[in-house]
Amino acid sequence: MWQRLSFTTQLFLPLGASLLAALIMGGVLLHTFSGGQLAEENEPGRRSTRVIAAALNNTLHTSDNPRQTLDAFVHSLDTSSDIQFRSAEAGPAPSAKDDLRKPHGVPQWFIDLLTIPDLDAASPVMIDGKRVGDLIFLPDMSADLFEKWIGFLALTSLIAVLMVLTGTIAFVLARSALRPLQHLGEGLTRIRRGDYITPIPVCGPPEIRQSCEEANALAATLAQLSEDNRDLLHRLVSLQDDERRDLARELHDELGPLLFSIRAGTIALIETSPPAGNLGNSAQQVLQSVEALQQTNRRILDRLRPLYIEELGLETSVQTLLVNFRKQAPHIGLTATIDPGLNAIDGPLARTVYRVIQEALTNVLRHARASNAHVQAAVTGETLVVEISDDGDGFPEGNAFGRGLTGMHERVRALSGSLSLLRADERTYVRCRLPAGASMSPA
Ligand SMILES: Nc1ncnc2c1ncn2[C@@H]1O[C@H](COP(=O)(O)OP(=O)(O)OP(=O)(O)O)[C@@H](O)[C@H]1O
Ligand SMILES: [Mg+2]
Structure with missing residues (x-):
């Protein structure tokens, strides 16, 4: 499965997974440690609240008019202060968690991720042994939350930038190593196909x-x-x-x-x-x-x-061959398209064309059980194409070359040509392509 993925996917999938893992890890760590850290940060405020409450209680104890002293103290407290007085009649003191002020720009999911500590910082205020209220510590944690949010953003951005940078460098390096490998692969395919000329770029x-x-x-x-x-x-x-x-x-x-x-x-x-x-x-x-x-x-x-090739020319010799075949096999309807330009061909190329047609027709007669056969020979550009087809049974399964096809193959290869045996549309084809340029004598 992994092997089937593209190289880019194989490279970026682990990087993406690492980024996701880093984010999840950051979230888990925040959730685990944020509560303790926030409590730790607000501990001095809590302690101060307790000390102030103790001092207030002492003052009230020694005061002639404790109620007046308490009112004066409460009056002196700033409404925005972290320390507030809450009278006993006003009900139980709210916790810092309930009274949380949401800082601007921090998403709710991030606040939900954090563990807001229950600071439990209510110190009772006593007058004549009776609890008249609590001095409560309600810290404004929005600055702490904002600081954590900024820290979280900075860390994730850093991780993301590092990942993208690492991925890009790895991608560029791997690409520069892969391209030559690609050239090598293409070159080896060319060699397998017989192209030894085009060099592989080093x-x-x-x-x-x-x-x-x-x-x-x-x-x-x-x-x-x-x-x-x-x-x-x-x-x-x-x-x-x-x-x-x-x-x-x-x-x-x-x-x-x-x-x-x-x-x-x-x-x-x-x-x-x-x-x-x-x-x-x-x-x-x-x-x-x-x-x-x-x-x-x-x-x-x-x-x-074929004595006549030199004297009569290739086209005429092939026509003589066809006439003899018709005499020998009148039950096979033989048609032919022979390019008259073939007479301009001589030497080994002419002998090869003649022998290929001769052997292929002999095979049609001996093996094909055909009713019709067709011979075609023409020069197209620099290539001489010879094709002998029949509507017979076709080559048997696992067909082995005898002397005829082997000789044809050797002759064609000797002239750097190609020979193919095909079966298409219920017909058997012996097709041979030969480079014609060198053997064409001017007419
Ligand atoms: N036109 C064809 N249709 C069907 N089978 C063919 C055809 N041409 C060749 N064959 C098959 O290919 C085989 C090899 O042919 P090839 O000419 O090499 O040898 P051969 O004809 O058997 O013997 P020889 O060596 O005398 O030519 C044949 O035995 C035959 O089975
Ligand atoms: Mg044969």
Whole structure:
């Protein structure tokens, strides 16, 4: 739960809780100690009241006219004084708590929070052994309350300011440490996606700077490895092509003429031998076998090396491939959109495009159980996009690459392209993107 909170919340929640705890603590302390403190502060007044009462009682005791003396004393008391005389007929003396004067600007909740002490400062005044009233001490506590309120305000403001200051400093510091971490995270994501070029900015505290430098070094190593890998694939694909070309040449230059001469000899034999004899039948069989062999040889040659790419151009070669596919698989409706601009492409890029289409169509025929297929090849800007789609069953679950898809992948990677196999809208897509710029020869 805590882990899911945002960093700012994680930072400010404890600070806010501390502020609240400090306020509650201040309230509890005020409530606990304010009573004792107020009593303590007014203790001298209480004591004075008792002393004055004792002195008054003595004076009244020795006076000839105590009632007159008492009246004179009461008269001398200022009405705003803390010490007041209250005659016995006026009822019980009010406590300081009941007589509290609320100071201006102090809220009631704050006064309720305080414990106002019961000062119990009534001293009886006696005339001839009879209690005629009390000398009571009724202090004005508004100044004390105001002082406490101001103290409370000052303390809470100080705590709040300190909290905000601490929070702001912590936030700024944490942000400045988090930003480089964020850069590092984004950089690592880029590296995972294969972008080794964009460097991670090296900033922040030394520990994070070191991690950024390490990640940049890792990206450089990966870039080097990726380039080496691409070079290797390039060489592998070129070697395969060279080998196929040599094999095709052997088949064409050696086997081709031999088959041709056997065929020519067999035709001559048929022409010279009697039509109904054993020899004639055998010669006919040899002729059929030789013709089958010639066809097989031509098919192998076609698969080994698309000889025509260089001579005819890529677009025309692809069209020938499509014509052969239609002949081979008349039950599959094949449509195509081939950019005529493809003829401007040659070299390994042209061979890759041809091989990708060839292998993908062979797969459609062998695995897809499709009724329709579509081939699309076009150059858009700097990218050559080749897409072969069919409405068949799609790739089986946990599909493993065979030689066909592996070869396609290797060829595409060797040219820094990308190959994706998708299933969308009940169709299977083999899509390949290749950088076209370098291989476009001027028309
Ligand atoms: N168009 C497609 N529709 C459905 N499945 C396909 C399609 N293309 C390929 N597959 C699946 O992918 C697998 C791998 O294809 P891949 O071309 O790599 O090997 P292969 O065709 O089985 O054998 P080969 O090595 O002779 O090409 C196939 O066995 C097939 O299951
Ligand atoms: Mg295949």
